[in-house]
Amino acid sequence: MPASPALLHDLRQRLSQIERGLGEAAFPPVPLCPALDRHLPEHGLARGALHDVLAADPGAALGFCAVVLGRLETPTLWIAPEADAVWPAGLQSLGLCISQLILVRYRRPAEGLWAMEEALRSPGIGGAVLQTSHLDLIAARRLQLAAEATGNIGLLLRPATEARNPSNAVTRWQAASLPNPQAAPHWQWNLLRSRGGQPTPWQVTCAPGGVLQAHAP
């Protein structure tokens, strides 16, 4: 007797939760836009997980992180080595409100990792961005475990040259800009890796307030 699609779907869901060590407690994913949500196995960007963002272009990668953090509607942390890593006046139009954003500046890479782990372990925030150049798999695994405990979403913003290094993040994106006559946000989001899903390139436009529209070319 063939199993019904609903039963299969339910079983897959439970298996993926067990694989990620989440047990029965699932966190609702962060919705991006209908087209992207249908494509992603979690029907959105999974909470309680790490996501890799590779910056082919600084503006596009910052835009990706800002849009995701803006959807959380909780206090969020932006952990970066420079003081001028982000400019909040530009994030407002992407949906990330200045009152929800707390910035952290670290000097040594180890301090940045520590701050990210503390942030992911805290129930007081919804998500955090760590801007870093290199991250080894053990450190990434620690962060993943920290995120699983609280359901916080962790974004690792790294340079595009890191694409050749392996990652244990749930998804890996590469963000680049596409030309736009209005000089308004228009991005190429390459989903390079997705646990339980298909890698696909996406073209995304962002309307004021962080409303996304995506289509696969």
Added chain:
Amino acid sequence: MSRRYLALSLPLLPLDRLRRLDPSLLDRPLASWAIQGPRRQLVAADAPGLVPGQTVADAQAIQPDLVLFPADPAEDAALLERLALWAMRFTPLVAVDRTEGLLLDATGATALLGGEEQFVVAVTSRFRQDGFRLRAAMASIAGAAAALARESRQDRIVPPGQERDAIAPLPLIALRLPPDMIRSLGRMGLHRIGQLCRQPRGPLARRFGRVLMDALDHATGDRPQPLQPVRPVATFQAVRHCLEPIITRPAIDQAVEALLAEICRALLEASRGARRLTLRAFRVDHRVQEITIGTGAPTRDAAHLVRLFAGKLDQLEPDLGFERLTMDAHSTDILDGLQASMARRDGASAADTAALTELLDRLEQRVAVYRMLPLESHWPEYAAAPATPHEQIVLPPDWGNETRPVRLLAEPLALAVTAELPDGTPVQLRYGSRLHRVLYCIGPERLEPEWWGHDAARPSRDYFRVQTAEGPRLWICRLGEPNVLPPRWFLHGYLA
């Protein structure tokens, strides 16, 4: 009950410091000198026949094997402050008295050691054991105690109310008056404090001014001088004395936990929460190490405070061990108890806010944490300024509606721009080794400097939103400098 002060006078402190550093100097004549005007004079001397103020040449003639060191007042002052901190083990109120004395407010502290006599013996014997020579005097007036300590032959305890009689026979030098004034008073036949007290005040004040009157009133207690403690007295304090000096990290951790638990109990009883806590570790060699933490919101959660201290305890250097640890809460705010069920009334937000505050406290111990405060200014870099992360942010209306970059460079990059016309739109731009062709260009958006601000003289800026053929959108600006041709261009930020 009157106050009781213990004054310690350490006139040989500079020499004791040298002898502690080099024990081979212990039984040799020793002096330190400094240049005073054209001559080298002794400032402290410990040898028969030598007094401070002699010239170095005279001193060497009297004592041929005299060991001489240049005086180091800064080092002496630092040592005196260290001793003052260490003396806080006897009483919480300790002050440094000029350059060679300490003043301890012993009110209420003497009973702990069995009485005034035992208190004085306990304090002086600890100093003497460690090679500091000193005189002590206890009295109800700080100034009188200090004068007695300086000029008495042995340690004295003056019962309350008898200070005037006790200081009457002391020479005027005990008041630390300038030498010229002592000489002028001597010419009038006034050599002792008692004689001075019997004189009418009016003529003395007219002749010698405020300095003499102040010194006299401080000594007699008519106008007592307030004590300036080395560290302010904390409202909440917890103390641990260690039977054996503690050296290991687990022992220190345990002591800190116990101290914090005690402080938090006291805070709970007073309905207050700590904003700033200082851990003082008294080492056996009279050094005191301090670690201070601050919190963003008043707290009395011992587990949270232990975590805040945990990161900083690495700075302690136990060396031979700590014999005493104290925890002070100097800054506290009212913190009313919240019933768990009441706090949960507005959803889970109260618990989350507390968790966020604790997270920020932990992060602030190691990294810089800040929020950006929106400001009402059209000048791009003044649109937001860093503020503490606990700041409540109120968004001004219409703030952030202009198109601004997601990253604004703190130091704009100089650009080499090719334009069709000198004041036209750019066609191609280069920064570093990167070359970008311009596809579309939106602008200019002209911004004039704020004429009411301090940079009213800066040139105006023309901003362009540039779409490059390669993809990146850049926010570039042309300076409106009237006499500069071709105009200067800068890359100021990256647009999303």
